[in-house]
Amino acid sequence: MKLNTKLVIIMLSLLVLTMMTLFTLNQYSQNDLVNEIQESSQEISKAVQMSIEDLTSDAEFSRLNDYLHKARKKGINEINIINIEGEIVDSSDPDKIGKRHELNKLEKGVHAAPRHNGASILSQKPYEVVVPVIVGDEHLGYVQINMLLDNINNLQHANFMRRLFATGMVFMIGIALTIFLARRYTEPINSLVEDFKRVSAGDLSVTIPVDSKDEIGELAKGFNNMVEKLREREALEKRLYEAEHLSRVGQLASGIAHEIRNPLNYISLAIDHLKEEMLPHCAGAQRAEMEELADKIKEEVRRANYMVVNFMSYGRPLKLRHALVPYSDVLAKALPVLHDRLTEQRIRLEQRIPDDFPPLWVDQEMLRTCILNLVGNAVQAMPGGGLITLGAERDHDQVRLTFSDQGKGIRAEDLGKIFQPYFTTREVGIGLGLAITERIVREHGGSIQVDSTLGSGTTFTLLLPLERGPHEGNLETHEP
Structure with a gap:
């Protein structure tokens, strides 16, 4: 709900509440006022009737004093009975009996009377009711009633105070709702200002939860979209910078690799x-040893030349030469190269390959490069010796090749970078081994996973698709 709508609803609610409260109080006060006037009128009528009875009777006792004790509650202050000669023949004030009153100064009906000398300034103004007493055609006298309308005024004052209190309560509710609404909107705005400051300081990890559908919610949603675009822009700038950096390093390394090919040849x-x-000049065991040594040197030179060619063409698509080959044959050609290093560092290598493990539809030389890179990294991670385990298993329509070591592990913050070109944590090396391995696996239609615990070791898992069809059962090996 929009802020404007909420404000309009609050104002209309307060208006309706005020009108209903004042209407209810007004009806209540009118009823009280009517009842009070009726009771006062009844008391005046009763006083007039009693006075007429006293005036027309010959009784010597007066009932006015007894009646006045009850009538004072309804505002009747004094009752005087005056005969036709102007003499006060009976009165609620015994001191006035026998005194004379000037008849020409009597004003018939209801009119304001002068205050008594002892009356308080804050007391209500007295009123006087003069009623002539006529029996038949004979005028017997007058009944003078002195009364105060304090009850009615008090009632009106009480009703006014009730309306004032009710209006104040309605406005207090309105103020409370306004304060609540103001805090409801100012607190998220203040929080948003702090988040803006953090973003302007370079912290793009800020995200504001969208808890409402009003203007604050739209502002938070817009803020999150802005931060998301800033993140994308920052990531793009970072990738562009890395691409430029890799391009410069690649050009330099490509030139160096080109120069390396000549001494290799x-x-x-x-x-x-x-x-x-x-x-021809060697015989027996010496000849066999020399021939084996020369073949190993020749093989390493060939492999180095092959890596240089792949390195120079890293930015171009790989040309895979697929063949259906047993995994054990690939290991048999790759691992002897590392035999001396494994023996020197007291590292044991264990193969856990099932006998019925299916042949792989891969580029044998490319897979051999991956094995050498992964096992070579494991050897470098265990300078004090340990165990390297090579596992293999079939997983539906793919195979799972694992390479586990007991080395020092990889830091969590480096796991996302190990497949980036030229990233390395060692003092030697150019950081292309895992990048080339990941690319070879990806070109085969597979994926590579890594699980590492710092201080316990690392496991690399290659997931490669298992080729089925006319190739299966026809083992063919391509020698590069």
Whole structure:
């Protein structure tokens, strides 16, 4: 509900409440006033009737004093009976009996009377009622009633105070509602101002909960949209900066890699030449040892050259040469290269591969690179020795290859960065191993997961699709 609508509803509610309260109090006061006037009129009639009876009778006793004790509650202050000669023959005030009153000064009907000398300034103005007493055609005298309308005035004053109190209560309710509404809107606005200050200071993690559908809710929603766009812009600027940085580093590294290929080619040719020149002069175990050593050097040179080619073409799509190969064959060609490092660091390597594990539809050389990168990282994470476990299992239409170590683990803040090119936490290395591995797995249509506990070890899991169809059962190996 909009703020304007709430204010209008509050004002209309207060108006209706005020009108209903005043109407109710007015009806109540009118009823009280009518009742009071009726009772006063009845008392005046009773006093006149009693006075006429006293005036026309020969009784020597007066009932006015007894009656006046009751009549004072209704405002009757004094009753005088005056005969035709102007003598007060009976009165509620015994001191006035026998005194004379000037008849020409008597004003028939109801009129204001002068205050008594001892009357208080705050007391109500007295009124005098003069009624002639006529029996048949004979005028016997007058009945003079002195009365105060204090009861009616008190009643009117009480009704006025009730209306004033009711109006004050209605306005107090209105003020309370206004204060509540003001706090209801000022507190979120103050909070919003503080959030704006935080955002202007660079904190884009601020999010305001949208708890209402009024202007404050729309303002909070607009604020959240603004912060979200700022986050997107910041992420885009960060990606652009990283892309520019990677582009510059990549250009430099590509030039260096291009220069590395020349000495690699020379080393490869030199190994071939040494094999031709040295092996004929060796015999027995020495010949076998020299031939094995030369083959390992040749294989490492070839692998290094292959990595340089992939490194130079990192920004271009990979050209995969798929073949259906057993996973054990890929491991048999990859792991011997790391045998000396594993032995030197007292690291045991355990393979947990089922006998019925299906062959993989992969680029054998690419997968070999992934294995060497992952096992090589595990070796570097365990300088004091330990156990590396290679696992494999089939999971419906995909295979799950795991590489677990007992190394120092990866910090939580670094887990999201380890697959970024050129990111490394080691003093040596260029930070492309895991980036190339992740890209190779992605190009195969799979994914890579990592689970690491600081101080306990790390497990990398490769999820690769399992090819089915005409290739299954026809094992074919591609030698690069």
